[in-house]
Amino acid sequence: MEHEFDYDLAVIGSGPGGQRAAIMAAKLGKRVCVIDARTMVGGVCVNTGTIPSKTLREAVLYLTGMQLRELYGASYRVKDEITVTDLLGRLQHVIGREVEVIRSQLLRNHVELIPGVARFADEHSLDVTVDGPVQLHAAEHRTVTANKIIVAVGTMPARPSHIRFDGIRVLDSDQILSVDKVPDSLVVVGAGVIGVEYASIFAALGTRVTLVEKRPNMLDFCDPEIVESLKFHLRDQTMSFRFGEEVAQVESGERGTITTLASGKRIAAEAVMYSAGRQGNTARLDLAEAGLEADERGRLVVDEHYRTAVPHIYAVGDVIGFPALAATSMDQGRLAAAHAFDEPAHDLAALQPIGIYTIPEISFCGKTEAELTKESVPFEVGISRYRELARGQIIGDPYGMLKLVVHAETRHILGVHVFGTNATELVHIGQAIMGCGGTIDYLVDTVLNYPTLSEAYKVAALDVTNKLRAVDRLADSMLVTDRTGLVGS
Structure with missing residues (x-):
């Protein structure tokens, strides 16, 4: 006899992965609920991660006037004194709108949003501590049962045990959004994606930033030429780098902090921000009650269909580790829900x-x-620089660049690397061509709007074509010379 469950699917977490999983299941006609704290609708992505940091970035770009300084001079400012109020006003507006959009989407698809914190009671049951708008009494508890469960609880900043975080002078990457003033100086520990993003944002605000990283370089999964371009630009913003250094101690007082490195160096700064990786937000789930176990970073192991060791419990998003991106989490949630209910999906x-x-x-x-050199793949590179494009001159971006990595024999595009204005938008043109098996000949023979930054693709494709043509011509001339007996005689 089949068990009767409250829901066909219960999703723990309302971030990008949880949302898409819930909506996918609802589209398949399933009874679905999403459980998350009232103050965290939208998950880390909306409240403390992706959306806040990117909104902050755009506010900083506008208020500092950075994008127009090439046109109007280095002293150009939209606002001389930028305050936290200036920055957070836009931030709260965007977060509020995003939360409403998510609530609306779930409601429209008949997904019940249960405000509260869930933990496993057994492999099909969740004990939920229910939030109220204002809690004037002891927390209420509700038991929710579901045939399938998807864990999408995301992550939280990892905190080294020897560092005392106070949320004022010594902060993690979530707490940095709650500073009461823009610091005059800042030490950022950790040169991963989050650390470098925040370091560049505060450097743009005029903060003297020191970036400390125990590895010999930053963003080592990126193209080294692109990373060097970024480092050059950040140094121009007075940022200092301390690579190959570990933090031994952080002392804080009323007037600031002193960061002592293992090498003995001491760095004085108004505040310190730690970006030492992320930890799966699984500690309070009571995983053992469901027969599950997280690794040392709080992450869950899943198979190719996002199933955990318990077949009817799935996990998606940052809690399963790499790549830990909102974009991939969305599709992971959709695919997990499709697999859970036997819906065909690519x-x-x-x-x-x-x-x-x-x-x-x-x-x-x-x-x-x-990577291609290591794999012994023959390739050629074409580069286009924004300063050579009319659109680059118009928008005042003299440092941007686009690089195409092309197979030297088949002419297929193997990699696209972009640095500068709209890089995260422009990359999708190359992605689409690569996904369709296109070659640089498509770009050479295609008319692109002028003036645009997209024109960089054509310039880079022509650059590659000219290099490959030069090799072919020289090879042909050597072959002709060899046949006439002039070579090796």
Whole structure:
């Protein structure tokens, strides 16, 4: 006899992965609920992660006038004194709108949103501590049962045990959004994506930023030439780098902080922000009650269909680890729900873009030169620089660039790497061509709007074509010379 469950699917977490999983199941006619804290609708993505940091970035770009300084001079400002109020006003507006959009989407698809915190009571049951708008009494508890369960709880900042976080002088990457003033100086520990993004944002605000990283370089999964361009630009914003250094101690007082490195160096700054990776938000789920276990970083292991060790419990999004991107989490949620209810669905395409919202931004798709060299794949590179494009001059971006990595024999595009204005938008043109098996000949023979930044693709494609043509001509001349007996005689 089949069990009667309250829901066909219960989703723990309302971030991008949880939303898409719930809506997919609802579209299949299933009874679905999503459980998340009232103050966290939209998950980390909307409340403390992707949306806030990108909104902050756009506000900073506008208020500092950075994008127009090439046109109007280095002293150009939209606002001389930028306050936290200036920045957070826009932030709260965007977050509020996003939360309403999510609520509306769930309501429209008849998904019940249960405000509260869930933990496993057994492999089909969840004990939910229900939030109220104002809690004037003891928390209420509700038991929810479901045939299938998807865990989409996201992550939280990892905190080294030897560092004392106070939320004022010593902060993690979530707390940085709640500072009461723009710091005059800041130490950022960790040069991963989040650390570099925030470091570049505060550098643009005029904060003296020191970036500390124990590895010998930053963003080592990116094209080295692109990373060097970013470092050059950030140094121009007075940012300092301390690579190959570990933090031994952070001391804080009323007037600021002193960060002591293992090498003995001491850095004085108004505040310190730690970006030491992320930890799966699974500690309070009581996973053992469902027969599950997280790894040392709080993450869950899943198979190719996002199933955990318990077949009817799935996990998606940042809680399963790499790539831990909102864009991939959305599709993971959709595919997990489809598999859970035997709905045919294609797997995610292997070709996925990466976007890093630094100032200036970086985006890439496909292979790097180093990867192709290691694989012994013959390739050629074509580069276009924004300063050579009319649109680059119009928008005042002299540092942007686009690089195409092309197979030297088949002429297929193997990688696209972009640095500068709209990089995270432009990369999708290359992604689409690569996904369809296109070659640089398509770009050479295609008319693109003028003046646009998209024209960079044609310039880079022509650059590659000219290099390949030069090799072919020289090879042909050597072959002719060899046949006439002039070679090796």
